[in-house]
Amino acid sequence: MVVQEFTVDLNKPLVFQVGHLEERYQEWVHQPIVSKEGPRFFGNDVLEFLTRTKWWAVPTIWLPVVCYLFAKSILMGHTIQELVLMALFGIFIWTLIEYTLHRFLFHIETKTYWTNTAHYLLHGCHHKHPMDSLRLVFPPTATAILCFPFWNLVAFFATPSTTPALFGGGLLGYVMYDCTHYYLHHGQPSKDPAKRLKRYHLNHHFRIQDKGFGITSTLWDTVFGSLSPSTTGKKN
DSSP, X not given: OOOOOOOOXXXXXXXXXXXXXXXXXXXXXXXXXXXXXXXXXXXXXXXXXXXXXXXXHHHHHHHHHHHXXXXXXXXXXXXXXXXXXXXXXXXXXXXXXXXXXXXXXXXOOOOSHHHHHHHIIIIIHHHHSTTOGGXXXXXXXXXXXXXXXXXXXXHHHSOTTTHHHHHHHHHHHHHHHHHHHHHHHHOOOOSTTHHHHHHHHHHHHHTXXXXXXXXXXXXXXXHHTOOOGGGGOOOO
């Protein structure tokens, strides 16, 4: 008796299909489909709406929050110079968070139904449909939820007056990351460093997907030995 392997139907909502691939999911999800039209995730229209985000929603929503946080630290007695230093430190820490999440969480290997499903929602969908412009930046609802544990983490190590500036710097780093990520996929940079970063990131998607985890820079790839060969500067 021959058991027919499960096949994903791209014309139907994908989220609750991909888990059935089991061990074959990793191979499937890393074979990109290049199309600006993304697939449908859910049959439910409300859930489907929540998975789609215009890139400009990220700076529109979060930059006012960043400004509020910076102002809060200023009103609590910090100087502009101190604010700048704390903001830069927050951005620096974000770059490490960006790298760590991308390498160790977004690229975790899964093979069971629910872990495959979760991975597809988290990052797998981006590798399967890398040019889907409405599922490239992080949905604001999910970002707002994650702000709570990250705020508490910063508050645990920092003082009440420095927490807003440090967290604001990290949030600004996130905004820069998401906007950069969108531009690397849909922009047409003609000069370095943007041109080099675009080549570097597309190399991660289409050639060597277990290297080149940095989006806004190659710093942590260099530090942790995951630098992509695209840094040789050869045109792909």
